[in-house]
Amino acid sequence: MTEAQLEDFRSILESQRDEVQKNLKDHEATLNTPSDNRDFVGGDKAQELENNETNTALVKSEENLLQKIHHALDRIDAGTYGICEGCNGSIPLPRLEAKPSVSLCITCQEAHENG
Numbered sequence: 001m002t003e004a005q006l007e008d009f010r011s012i013l014e015s016q017r018d019e020v021q022k023n024l025k026d027h028e029a030t031l032n033t034p035s036d037n038r039d040f041v042g043g044d045k046a047q048e049l050e051n052n053e054t055n056t057a058l059v060k061s062e063e064n065l066l067q068k069i070h071h072a073l074d075r076i077d078a079g080t081y082g083i084c085e086g087c088n089g090s091i092p093l094p095r096l097e098a099k100p101s102v103s104l105c106i107t108c109q110e111a112h113e114n115g
């Protein structure tokens with residue numbers, strides 16, 4: 001990978017990071033708003049719980065993604081970006097372009113997911 005390509009990935013990852021951080025803040029704010037303070041009349045408690053669960057799941061997956069993005073940025077700094085953490089092979093460029101935060105090649109990813 002060339003220096004220019006690395007810098008491209010860095011800026012993509014940085015804007016993804018900013019976006020995820022913003023979403024995360026929004027969702028956390030929603031979760032931390034006590035229902036008493038909401039405009040909530042007569043209450044569908046089940047619906048509210050469901051919304052909270054959805055938000056909790058969102059926050060979890062966003063935290064997860066954020067961690068991966070940070071990790072990818074660290075790897076750019078360390079000069080190991082684009083190298084599979086499983087087999088030390090290079091991750092194909094189209095895969096990185098589709099998902100810049102990946103740190104495993106497809107083979108290792110599949111092995112990882114299958115346990």
Ligand SMILES: [Zn+2]
Pocket residue numbers: 084085086087088089104105106107108109
């Ligand atoms: Zn691999």
